[in-house]
Amino acid sequence: MMFLDQAKIHLKSGWGGDGCVSFRREKFIEYGGPNGGDGGKGGDIFFEAVPGLNTLIDFRYTQHFRAQRGAGGMGSDRHGAQGQPLVIQVPVGTQVLADDEERTLLADLTEAGQRVLFLKGGDGGKGNAHYKSSTNRAPRQFQKGFPGQEMSVWLRLKLLADxxxxxxxxxxxxxxxxxxxxxxxxxxxxxxxxxxxxxxxxxxxxxxxxxxxxxxxxxxxxxxxxxxxxxxxxxxxxxxxxxxxxxxxxxxxxxxxxxxxxxxxxxxxxxxxxxxxxxxxxxxxxxxxxxxxxxxxxxxxxxxxxxxxxxxxxxxxxxxxxxxxxxxxxxxxxxxxxxxxxx
CATH class of the missing domain: 3.40.50.300 (P-loop containing nucleotide triphosphate hydrolases)
Known part of the structure; x- marks a missing residue:
């Protein structure tokens, strides 16, 4: 197996889903009102240290990582599903560094099983049911999903030895x-x-x-x-x-x-x-x-x-x-x- 102790990767957490504009429409029921659901939250990105790995060679061939986007809201007050989180497995002893001149240390995974939340997914947008009020009976406003976080980082492996x-x-x-x-x-x-x-x-x-x-x-x-x-x-x-x-x-x-x-x-x-x-x-x-x-x-x-x-x-x-x-x-x-x- 080829040994690699440094790698640069690009990360992007999931966008939040858009809110929905919808109105209740059922036979023989008047004044149904708004029932657009909220969008789901975008997926987070985690780093997890796992035993059995001792090289970063996998990140030479896969350099872009993107978490799943949250689903959009739907009618009948149905909220969108949350995006699945993305867990990036790295060897024990891996450091995550900012892509800047100082190479600022952002995370240090020194124990097997250690998991770090690195990028949060964007929040989902609100559906029109969220804007209903006594003076706004038929709102058509909705909220777009919020963008996820995005950044490039360096991974640096420092092997654990006594x-x-x-x-x-x-x-x-x-x-x-x-x-x-x-x-x-x-x-x-x-x-x-x-x-x-x-x-x-x-x-x-x-x-x-x-x-x-x-x-x-x-x-x-x-x-x-x-x-x-x-x-x-x-x-x-x-x-x-x-x-x-x-x-x-x-x-x-x-x-x-x-x-x-x-x-x-x-x-x-x-x-x-x-x-x-x-x-x-x-x-x-x-x-x-x-x-x-x-x-x-x-x-x-x-x-x-x-x-x-x-x-x-x-x-x-x-x-x-x-x-x-x-x-x-x-x-x-x-x-x-x-x-x-x-x-």
């Missing part, structure tokens, strides 16, 4: 995700193997939590270099960040500084999140190099990094135990997203 994997390209994030979850992220010996966010559910010590892997960051990502920082929005909701540093790389500490700089440039509180630094691919580095890199990282963070290898399994349990210790019991995205399945 732990976000960050690091340079080819730092071993996809291998780590595959090793600890049921995901099957693409792995390759070249940069930018991951081109879209990947999710997986970690089951460890009778607990479950969701882990997200995003494409790697390089120097200048905040200015659009590489894939840029577009996908960093998917870890804004994460409880903590798992920062993977390639222990066997040419300049591991410089790579750590680059990623931290890009997180700070992006903002949105990412630089303040709890961070666990892991020296990945430890099977490709000598003990002397691992010790040197550990000392350098500790000078930057104040804590010694963990050491792990997704290929051999060394240190993986210690990393998951550290993650579990940082998370508050009973509060994780896997519990809230029942029915969720990874990409």
């Amino acid at each position: 732990v976000g994997l960050v690091g340079l390209p080819n730092a071993g994030k996809s291998s780590f995700l595959n090793a600890v979850t049921n995901a099957s992220a693409k792995v390759g010996a070249y940069a930018f193997t991951t081109l879209k966010p990947q999710l997986g559910v970690v089951s460890f010590r009778n607990r479950e939590f969701v882990m997200a892997d995003i494409p790697g960051l390089i120097a200048g990502a905040a200015d659009g270099a590489g894939i840029g920082d577009r996908f960093l929005g998917h870890i804004e909701r994460c409880r903590l960040l798992l920062h993977l540093v390639d222990a066997g790389g040419e300049a591991p500490t410089a790579g750590y500084d680059i990623v931290r700089g890009e997180l700070e440039a992006y903002g949105a509180g990412l630089e303040d999140k709890v961070e666990i630094v892991v020296l990945s691919k430890c099977d490709t580095a000598t003990p002397q190099k691992i010790a040197a890199v550990s000392r350098a990282i500790e000078r930057r963070t104040g804590l010694p990094p963990l050491v792990a290898s997704a290929m051999t399994g060394e240190g993986m349990e210690a990393v998951l135990a550290a993650v579990l210790a940082e998370m508050r019991p009973g509060e994780n995205a896997a519990d809230k997203q029942t029915g969720w399945s990874p990409l």
Whole structure:
């Protein structure tokens, strides 16, 4: 399934039905009087977050949504039927933004089953029976239905995860995700193997939590270099960040500084999140190099990094135990997203 995390759509709620002009006409009954009914209310538009969805790809092919119009009033004091509401189903974690320069946040659907009334349908018009009075016995006035609301909005998906994997390209994030979850992220010996966010559910010590892997960051990502920082929005909701540093790389500490700089440039509180630094691919580095890199990282963070290898399994349990210790019991995205399945 193709992953899409942004889409622009156009919405239009239903118009109200027109009121009716009608008079009672029955044999042997004089002075029947007006009996035109009111028009029905137009359909509302709702957004609803549903489990099981993790992409906005459906909105690439369907971009216009219109709720049903209310039916017009009829004679014999019959009111028009209300227009059926339109419920637009979106993945959990979807934000609805205004189509303006500021991209103002209009709605944020963070829980499965959450439903938001977004656009109200127009009210129905009054029939001529509504205008009957002691001085106006045969009114021919009626009211047209009121128009619905109309606007264009942007949908932006921010995946719900407890732990976000960050690091340079080819730092071993996809291998780590595959090793600890049921995901099957693409792995390759070249940069930018991951081109879209990947999710997986970690089951460890009778607990479950969701882990997200995003494409790697390089120097200048905040200015659009590489894939840029577009996908960093998917870890804004994460409880903590798992920062993977390639222990066997040419300049591991410089790579750590680059990623931290890009997180700070992006903002949105990412630089303040709890961070666990892991020296990945430890099977490709000598003990002397691992010790040197550990000392350098500790000078930057104040804590010694963990050491792990997704290929051999060394240190993986210690990393998951550290993650579990940082998370508050009973509060994780896997519990809230029942029915969720990874990409």
